[in-house]
Amino acid sequence: MIELRYYSGNVISPDVHKIGILAVGSHLENHGASLPIDTDSKISAYIALEASFRTGAKFIGVLYAATEYDYVKHGVHLPSGVLVEKELVPTLKRAKSNLGLEAVVLVNGHGGNVSIKDYLNKIKKDTQLEIVFNNKIVEIEGPHAGAGELSIGAVLGIVDESRLHEHCQFDDYPEVGMVGLDEARKADTGIEIGAKKVAEEGVFVDLEMGKNMLETAVKDVIDDINDLLNQENF
Numbered sequence: 004m005i006e007l008r009y010y011s012g013n014v015i016s017p018d019v020h021k022i023g024i025l026a027v028g029s030h031l032e033n034h035g036a037s038l039p040i041d042t043d044s045k046i047s048a049y050i051a052l053e054a055s056f057r058t059g060a061k062f063i064g065v066l067y068a069a070t071e072y073d074y075v076k077h078g079v080h081l082p083s084g085v086l087v088e089k090e091l092v093p094t095l096k097r098a099k100s101n102l103g104l105e106a107v108v109l110v111n112g113h114g115g116n117v118s119i120k121d122y123l124n125k126i127k128k129d130t131q132l133e134i135v136f137n138n139k140i141v142e143i144e145g146p147h148a149g150a151g152e153l154s155i156g157a158v159l160g161i162v163d164e165s166r167l168h169e170h171c172q173f174d175d176y177p178e179v180g181m182v183g184l185d186e187a188r189k190a191d192t193g194i195e196i197g198a199k200k201v202a203e204e205g206v207f208v209d210l211e212m213g214k215n216m217l218e219t220a221v222k223d224v225i226d227d228i229n230d231l232l233n234q235e236n237f
Contacts, residue, residue: 014059015229018237021105022060022228023098026051027091029069029113032078034148035179036169037162040078042148043069046155047112050140050217054110054224063098063107066090071115074190077147077178083118087126091119095130106133106231110224114141133231139223143216146180146197150206154213164208171205179206 009017028044039045048065055062068090071080081090098104107130111117119126120136127134144151148170156162170179177183180201181194188195231237 012059016059016232018232019059019228020061021103021237022058022231023063023102023104023107024051024055024060024224024228025063025094025098025107025109026065027069027109027111027113027116027119028065029071029078029080029115030067031069031080032071032113033176033178034152035176036166036172037153037164038148038156039161042152042156042161043113045159045161046140046152046217047110049159050112050220050224051108051110053217053221054108054228057221058225058228060108060228061098061102061104063102063104064094066094069113069116070118071113072118072187072190075115075181075184075187075194077181077184080115083122087119087122092126092129095126095132095134099130099132104132105236106135108135108137108224108227108231110140110220111136111138112140114147117141133234133236135227135231137220137224137227140216140220143219146194146201148176148179148206149197149201150209151212151216153206154209155216156213157208157210158213158217162208167206167208171201173202 026047028047070083
């Protein structure tokens with residue numbers, strides 16, 4: 004059998020090859036006039052891949068499906084339990100089997116996926132992997148399809164700035180800031196606060212803000228990787 008050189012290349016440790024990074028976003032939800040329906044997956048994939056470049060951890064792709072809270076209706080999603088059992092766990096098992104992983108960082112770019120955290124113990128048990136759920140970009144980017152996501156998207160080149168004037172036409176694009184999603188606003192105080200902000204202030208693109216958010220998120224994933232490497236079993 005060929006002896007693999009785990010120490011080769013720009014890696015922070017040979018042991019980093021035991022760690023996988025999986026982007027977890029959403030491919031099928033509306034993001035206004037200027038952002039595509041797979042915005043969350045593209046953002047999470049960028050962060051995951053960039054963290055992989057900088058550390059040597061294995062980028063193991065993007066999860067195809069996503070989940071969402073019942074009261075947020077702006078896309079096509081699976082119930083959280085189905086997502087975990089039918090999509091996430093099988094994906095992680097294949098990665099572990101094929102790549103010899105011992106841990107995986109889930110890089111989340113979609114707020115509805117936060118409910119995955121309720122299943123972390125089950126996921127760890129079913130996959131025999133250490134699992135870290137990184138939610139930094141969701142925590143800092145602000146309202147759905149708002150200035151934060153637009154600015155990040157502009158950095159990544161996925162924004163159609165010629166349609167920004169349409170973006171806050173909430174009758175046509177009620178998902179922007181979730182301004183027109185009454186059920187979601189009533190159910191979640193955070194959504195309500197964000198919706199009011201977008202309705203009152205509108206949206207904008209700030210490239211510097213977008214770059215800073217992406218860099219903050221990438222560094223946070225790198226911190227998770229370093230924390231895993233510092234555990235005794237590594």
